[in-house]
Amino acid sequence: MRIYGLAGMAVSAVFLTSNAPIEGQGGNEASSILAVVAHPDDELVMAPALANLARKGSRVTIVYATSGDAGPGVSGMDKGEALALMREQEAQCAAQALGANAIFLRFGDGTLAKAAGQIDSTAAKLRAKLREEIRELRPQVVMSWGPDGGYGHPDHRMTSAIVTEVLQEMNEEERPRLFYAGVVKGRIPDETPFGLWAGTDPSLLNVRYRYDGKDIASSHAATQCHKTQFDEATRAALMPFFDKAAWQGEITFREAF
Numbered sequence: 001m002r003i004y005g006l007a008g009m010a011v012s013a014v015f016l017t018s019n020a021p022i023e024g025q026g027g028n029e030a031s032s033i034l035a036v037v038a039h040p041d042d043e044l045v046m047a048p049a050l051a052n053l054a055r056k057g058s059r060v061t062i063v064y065a066t067s068g069d070a071g072p073g074v075s076g077m078d079k080g081e082a083l084a085l086m087r088e089q090e091a092q093c094a095a096q097a098l099g100a101n102a103i104f105l106r107f108g109d110g111t112l113a114k115a116a117g118q119i120d121s122t123a124a125k126l127r128a129k130l131r132e133e134i135r136e137l138r139p140q141v142v143m144s145w146g147p148d149g150g151y152g153h154p155d156h157r158m159t160s161a162i163v164t165e166v167l168q169e170m171n172e173e174e175r176p177r178l179f180y181a182g183v184v185k186g187r188i189p190d191e192t193p194f195g196l197w198a199g200t201d202p203s204l205l206n207v208r209y210r211y212d213g214k215d216i217a218s219s220h221a222a223t224q225c226h227k228t229q230f231d232e233a234t235r236a237a238l239m240p241f242f243d244k245a246a247w248q249g250e251i252t253f254r255e256a257f
Contacts, residue, residue, distance in 0.1 A: 033060045034139035034176070035100075036130065036163045038155040039068045039109065040091035041226045044238065045150060046143055046181045047098055047219035048211035049251040054099025055214065062095050063103045063133055064088075065126055065159050068229075070109035075228035084109075086228050093225035097218055105129050112158040123158060130166045139176045142167060146180030146254060148198035164256060179207055179253035183246045194241075205252035216243050 033053050037043055043050065043062050054060040069084035077083045088104050095102035107122050116123035134142070144163045149156030160180065167178050185199030220239040223230070230238065243249075 031058050032137060032139040033058050033141050033143065034134065034137055035060070035062045035143045036065070036159060037062065037144065038065050038112065038153070038159040039071065040064055040087040040094070041068070041229050042145070042156070043091070043094060043098070043100075044219065044223060044226075044242075045145075046251055046253075047094075047222050047239075048215040048243075048247070049143070049209040050100055051098045051215040051218035051222075052209070052211050055218075060098070060100040061103060061137055061139070062091075062098075062100050063105065063130070064091055065105050065112060066107050066109040066155065067091075067104055068109050071229070073226075073229035074231045077228065083228070087226075090225045090228060094222035097221040097225060099218070103133065110155060112162075113154040116158065123162060126159075127162050127166060130162060134166060134170075134176070141179060142176045143179045143181060143253065146182050146198070146200070148182075148200075150181075151194070151196040151198065168257070175257070178256035180256055182252055182254050184252060187246050187248070189245075192241075192245075194246075197246075200252075200254060202252075204254050206255055207253040208250045209253065210250045211247075 033050070035043060035046060035050060037045075042064075050060050050062070067084035068087040069081065070079050071087075072079065072083065075083065075086070077086065084106070088102075091104070092102050105126065107126055111122040112126060113123065115121045118124070142163060145156040145160040147157065147160055149160060164178065167175055182200035182205050183197055184202045184205060188194050188197050188199070216239055223235050223238050226235065
């Protein structure tokens with residue numbers, strides 16, 4: 001069962017800015033955008049791009065594979081359903097701040113990579129659910145974690161792998177474009193709390209989506225929603241750090257296919 005958030009769903013054409021146009025041969029329209037992530041707060045790695053797309057009229061949907069029931073963050077809460085419900089509420093708040101809709105698939109946090117080759121595994125069930133969501137939503141563009149999972153988190157890596165698997169089996173006419181979020185190598189210093197984040201050679205980041213102050217403001221508002229995950233000081237510092245250090249005015253992606 002999927003649970004929807006409460007953001008607007010207006011659809012219109014939007015132009016995505018990149019070194020090489022992402023719209024392909026047939027035109028510039030990218031009116032339906034789907035971000036597939038593992039946990040509430042994962043949307044923040046691409047938040048300014050999602051905010052900009054939504055502000056310019058695209059229908060933006062964020063699918064959360066899990067509801068973060070295993071990660072207490074700074075909440076002091078026990079693992080389980082109550083924490084998952086709280087983090088879903090925070091994700092709905094964040095999605096609304098970005099102008100997006102939220103869908104929760106409610107698979108177990110930390111379980112996506114467990115026995116992934118088994119027919120009854122969480123990975124197999126997630127694969128089936130993502131096929132359904134993509135078939136129903138029919139996005140032009142899908143965004144997700146890259147193979148590195150940002151900083152190697154197994155749920156992030158598995159989400160990326162399953163999204164890739166689902167899209168690569170589709171025929172060319174129906175397949176959305178798939179963008180992996182990535183950070184230019186060397187921009188995040190090793191001595192920072194984000195020093196374990198993977199870097200990508202800039203020549204591979206062939207989609208560069210520019211954002212502005214309004215998008216950072218929306219992203220900062222989204223960050224403030226995640227009160228169980230980050231303390232007040234971290235929430236205040238997160239977007240300024242990524243804006244100035246990692247992104248420097250553009251969210252970078254690598255196109256998968």
